[in-house]
Amino acid sequence: MKFYCPRIIVLAVVLFGWTSYLSADDHAAPSMQPGPALAKLKSGNARFVASAASSSKPTRARRAETAQSQHPFALIVGCSDSRTPPEILFDQNIGDLFVVRSAGEVVDNYGLGSIEYAVEHLGARLIVVLGHERCGAVAAAVASDSAPGHVGNIVRTIRPAVEAVRNQPGDQLTNAIKSNVDRVTDKIRRKAELGSLATSVRVVEAYYDLDTGKVEWLNR
Ligand SMILES: [Zn+2]
Numbered sequence: 001m002k003f004y005c006p007r008i009i010v011l012a013v014v015l016f017g018w019t020s021y022l023s024a025d026d027h028a029a030p031s032m033q034p035g036p037a038l039a040k041l042k043s044g045n046a047r048f049v050a051s052a053a054s055s056s057k058p059t060r061a062r063r064a065e066t067a068q069s070q071h072p073f074a075l076i077v078g079c080s081d082s083r084t085p086p087e088i089l090f091d092q093n094i095g096d097l098f099v100v101r102s103a104g105e106v107v108d109n110y111g112l113g114s115i116e117y118a119v120e121h122l123g124a125r126l127i128v129v130l131g132h133e134r135c136g137a138v139a140a141a142v143a144s145d146s147a148p149g150h151v152g153n154i155v156r157t158i159r160p161a162v163e164a165v166r167n168q169p170g171d172q173l174t175n176a177i178k179s180n181v182d183r184v185t186d187k188i189r190r191k192a193e194l195g196s197l198a199t200s201v202r203v204v205e206a207y208y209d210l211d212t213g214k215v216e217w218l219n220r
Contacts, residue, residue, distance in 0.1 A: 027120050027121075027123075027197060028071075028120065028121050028122055028123040029123055030123050030125045030200070031071040031072060031073045031122065031123035031124060031125070032073035032074070032123075032125065032126070033125060034125050034126040034200075034201070034202035036073075037073045037074045037125065037126035038074075038126055038202075038204065040073060040074070041074060041090045041092075041126075041128065041215075042215075042217075044089075044090035044091035044092055045089060045090050045091070045213075045214065045215045047091040048088065048089055048090065048091045048213055049212065049213045049214055051213075057087075057091070057092070057093050057094075058087075058093055058094045059093060059094070062093045062094045062095060063094050065095070066094055066095030070095050070098075070122055071095070071122060071123050072095065072096060072097050072098040072118065072122055072123075072124050073096060073097075073124070073126070074096075074097055074098070074124060074126045074127075074128060075097070075098045075099075075100070075115060075118045075119070075124040075126065075127045075128070076090075076097050076098070076099045076100070076127075076128045076130055077100045077101075077105050077107060077111070077115070077127065077128065077129045077130065077184065077188070078099065078100075078101050078105050078128075078129075078130040078131075078132075079101065079102070079103060079104060079105045079130070079131065079132055079135055079137065080101045080102055080103050081103075081132060081135065081136065083132075083210055084130070084132045084208055084210075086099050086128075086130065087099070089130075089208060089213070089215060090215075098114075098118040098122060098124050100114045100115060102154075103136070103137040103151075103154050104135060104137030104138055104141070104154055104157070104158050104180060105129060105130065105131060105180070105181070105184055106137075106154055106157045106158065106184065107184055107187055107188060112187075112188070112191055112192050112193075115127065115188060115192050116192055116193055116194060119192075119194055119197055119201055120194070120195075120197065125197075125200055125201050125202065126201075126202055126204070127188060127201060127202070127203040127204070128203075128204055128205075128206050129181050129184050129185045129188065129203065129204070129205050129206065130181075130206045130207075130208055130215070131177045131178060131180060131181040131205075131206070131207050131208070132177070132207065132208035132209075132210060133174070133177070133207070133208065133209050133210045133211065134173070134210060135173075135177050135180075137154055137155075137158060138158055138161070138162070138173065138176050138177045138180050139173055140154075140155050140158075141154075141155045141158035141159045141161070141162050141176065141180075142162050142172060142173055142176050145159050158176075158180050160183065161176055161179040161180035161182070161183045162176045162179070162180075164179050164183075165178075165179045177207065178205075178207060178218065181205045181206075181207065181218065182205065185203050185205050188203055189203055204217065204218075204219075205217070205218035205219070206218060
């Protein structure tokens with residue numbers, strides 16, 4: 001038995017290495033290309049604004065259909081604000097959207113990991129960074145450069161976006177919210193480690209109007 005141990009170890013190392021190599025390249029097929037995915041979100045938001053379709057969702061049938069696997073067609077990075085649930089704003093169902101939310105849609109390493117996971121393993125190719133009107137997290141960063149507890153981390157993260165547009169004309173909070181969307185988008189583009197998939201992923205910026213229900217596409 002002693003004689004075979006080293007061989008077993010060598011075999012285990014070779015197999016493990018092989019498996020790791022395979023898993024590194026074994027990406028999920030795209031659920032949907034970015035163009036059609038964006039069109040689907042736009043038509044969903046139009047339905048939401050017209051308030052004709054959302055009452056039928058989520059559905060039991062879709063729950064059963066997605067219970068064993070998921071292929072979300074888009075990834076939304078949005079604010080935790082209770083008025084901005086992406087599935088509702090875009091009139092989508094269970095299993096349609098992979099959503100990463102935090103106050104002020106700030107993205108930390110956990111958020112970046114979640115984004116990488118959804119792209120690599122679930123096939124998402126469109127990433128939407130969604131800011132919204134009267135965002136409380138951004139308003140806190142406009143009002144001060146600090147806050148108690150961990151809210152302070154959020155405020156300090158958003159603060160550079162506020163400073164970047166401090167002297168711009170127009171509404172200071174709206175400018176800061178859009179500037180924050182810019183910075184979050186830039187961070188995702190620079191820091192998400194998507195390897196060979198990076199070129200097939202599209203990151204777009206959006207702004208949700210609480211009053212009208214419309215999502216404005218910022219096209220920056
Ligand atoms: Zn918010």
